[in-house]
Amino acid sequence: MTETGSTAMHRGVLAQVVVPVVSARTWLAVIHLLAGFVTGLVILLLLLVAIPVGIGLLPIFLIGVAILAATFWLTGQFAALERARFGLMLGERIPAPARDPDPAPQLWRRAWRLIVGPVAWRQVSYALLRFPLSLVQAAVVIGTWSVALALIAAPAYNSALPQGGAVIAGHVLRGPAVTAPALILGVLLLLGAPWVTYFLAAADISVARYLLGPPARPGLETRIGELERSRAGVVDAAQAERLKIERDLHDGAQQRLVSLAMELGRARAKFADDPEAAKAIIDEAHGQAKEALAELRSLVRGVHPPVLSDRGLDAALSGLAALSPIPVTVRADIAGRSAPQTEAIAYFVVAEALTNIAKHAQASHAEVHVDRTGDLLRILVRDNGIGGADPAGQGLAGLARRVAGVDGRLSVDSPAGGPTSIEVQLPCGS
Numbered sequence: 224m225t226e227t228g229s230t231a232m233h234r235g236v237l238a239q240v241v242v243p244v245v246s247a248r249t250w251l252a253v254i255h256l257l258a259g260f261v262t263g264l265v266i267l268l269l270l271l272v273a274i275p276v277g278i279g280l281l282p283i284f285l286i287g288v289a290i291l292a293a294t295f296w297l298t299g300q301f302a303a304l305e306r307a308r309f310g311l312m313l314g315e316r317i318p319a320p321a322r323d324p325d326p327a328p329q330l331w332r333r334a335w336r337l338i339v340g341p342v343a344w345r346q347v348s349y350a351l352l353r354f355p356l357s358l359v360q361a362a363v364v365i366g367t368w369s370v371a372l373a374l375i376a377a378p379a380y381n382s383a384l385p386q387g388g389a390v391i392a393g394h395v396l397r398g399p400a401v402t403a404p405a406l407i408l409g410v411l412l413l414l415g416a417p418w419v420t421y422f423l424a425a426a427d428i429s430v431a432r433y434l435l436g437p438p439a440r441p442g443l444e445t446r447i448g449e450l451e452r453s454r455a456g457v458v459d460a461a462q463a464e465r466l467k468i469e470r471d472l473h474d475g476a477q478q479r480l481v482s483l484a485m486e487l488g489r490a491r492a493k494f495a496d497d498p499e500a501a502k503a504i505i506d507e508a509h510g511q512a513k514e515a516l517a518e519l520r521s522l523v524r525g526v527h528p529p530v531l532s533d534r535g536l537d538a539a540l541s542g543l544a545a546l547s548p549i550p551v552t553v554r555a556d557i558a559g560r561s562a563p564q565t566e567a568i569a570y571f572v573v574a575e576a577l578t579n580i581a582k583h584a585q586a587s588h589a590e591v592h593v594d595r596t597g598d599l600l601r602i603l604v605r606d607n608g609i610g611g612a613d614p615a616g617q618g619l620a621g622l623a624r625r626v627a628g629v630d631g632r633l634s635v636d637s638p639a640g641g642p643t644s645i646e647v648q649l650p651c652g653s
Contacts, residue, residue: 243417252424253368255312256360259427262308263353266301270294270350295343302346302435305353315428317436349434356430360423367416374409378402536566540591543574548581549589556594561651568629569593569602572622572647576604579618584608584643600651603644610641619645 243249273294281287306317320342378399486508493501537555544551560566573591580589586608593602612619614635622645623633630650637643 241414244413246417249417249420251312252420253364255308256357256364256420256423256427258308258312259353259357260361262301262305263350263355263357266298266350267354269297270347273297295347298346298350299343301350305349305431306435309428309431313424313428315431317428317432319435320437345434349431352430352434356427360427363423364420367412367419371409371412371416374405375413377405377409535560536569536593539566539570540573540593543570543577544591547577547589549586551577551589551591553591554593555591557600558595561595561600561649564629565600565649565651568625568631569600569647569649572602572626572633572645573604575618575622576645579612580604580606580608580643583612584610584641586641595651598650600649602647602649605642605644608641608643609639610637610643611639612637612643612645622647 273290277287277290277294279287280290303319306319309315309317486504490501490504490508493504535557537553537557540553540555544553561569577589577591580586584606586606589604589606591602591604593600595601612635614620614623614637619633619635626633626647626649632648634646635643636646
């Protein structure tokens with residue numbers, strides 16, 4: 224290694240050792256640890272007064288519930304300020320726990336949930352722990368930096384002390400034999416002080432993340448919440464679909480079959496006296512029977528057509544496109560079959576989308592693209608209509624609930640003036 228390279232390496236090592244002493248990161252961490260002492264003392268005094276008062280007043284017309292709820296709410300605000308402090312001083316973003324997705328309508332129920340909720344108790348635990356934890360941290364930080372500076376400055380003031388030097392265990396320490404090691408020890412301690420500070424800040428972050436952040440398994444709890452909501456959505460969607468089928472049967476095929484029975488009864492009454500009139504009635508009844516059969520086929524096709532089970536999604540979507548009142552282009556790139564439930568939902572989504580396009584979009588053409596990548600089935604339905612479809616409307620919201628029931632996702636892009644795109648992603652385990 225050349226002399227220039229060796230010098231540069233030594234300078235780099237020296238910079239890594241010395242720079243942390245004067246680094247903004249180090250002193251922000253010091254300020255953070257000392258500030259925790261002040262904030263912890265304030266919140267601790269508040270809790271030591273409010274919690275006993277709230278518990279003591281519980282028997283008096285539940286006044287204590289209001290006091291405890293207000294205390295826990297203030298603790299939540301303190302937790303939010305603490306998360307902001309960690310972000311400002313240490314650059315550490317601690318996400319807030321998820322809010323209750325289904326708040327109770329009554330005020331007293333919300334107050335009770337606030338008191339008994341696990342998030343609130345973790346925040347209270349943090350508030351109670353903040354002062355003693357910061358007390359230890361502040362003592363270590365102040366002691367480390369102070370002792371380091373005192374040892375470094377010892378050669379300047381040691382001889383001026385009342386006994387002519389520092390007194391330890393009854394012995395007066397004076398002279399270069401004492402001050403030189405003190406200076407070296409002070410420098411070493413000063414160089415190590417930033418790392419002591421970083422360690423304390425990292426421990427503080429761990430405590431805050433555990434008590435102020437989401438639960439230890441946020442993904443699992445979030446997933447459980449999503450499954451609960453999707454299950455409720457599937458139940459609602461199934462109920463709405465059942466009512467729709469019942470309405471279609473009652474208003475359509477059932478009425479035609481009743482009319483058909485009446486016409487056949489009239490034909491039977493006239494058959495002996497007026498065969499020609501009976502023949503005309505039978506011809507009319509035959510037409511009604513074909514119309515009823517067509518309505519039943521249409522109803523079955525909207526639920527689960529046989530072609531979907533027999534030949535798969537590609538053939539079923541082609542059948543839908545052929546029956547659409549507007550031209551529809553279908554492009555499917557599907558390798559193999561997906562789970563029957565996935566295919567049924569995909570078919571239902573496309574059928575409803577094409578029905579809505581024909582009714583509301585004023586479109587002259589629509590496209591259906593279906594492809595499978597790995598374990599994901601992607602469906603895209605586009606039209607060149609007027610747009611303005613509302614994702615929160617009854618039809619699209621029902622589709623979204625049905626899709627969410629199998630852990631899928633539905634997105635709608637429909638600006639005013641068009642075009643409209645509906646994209647669905649479904650897991651397609653087979």
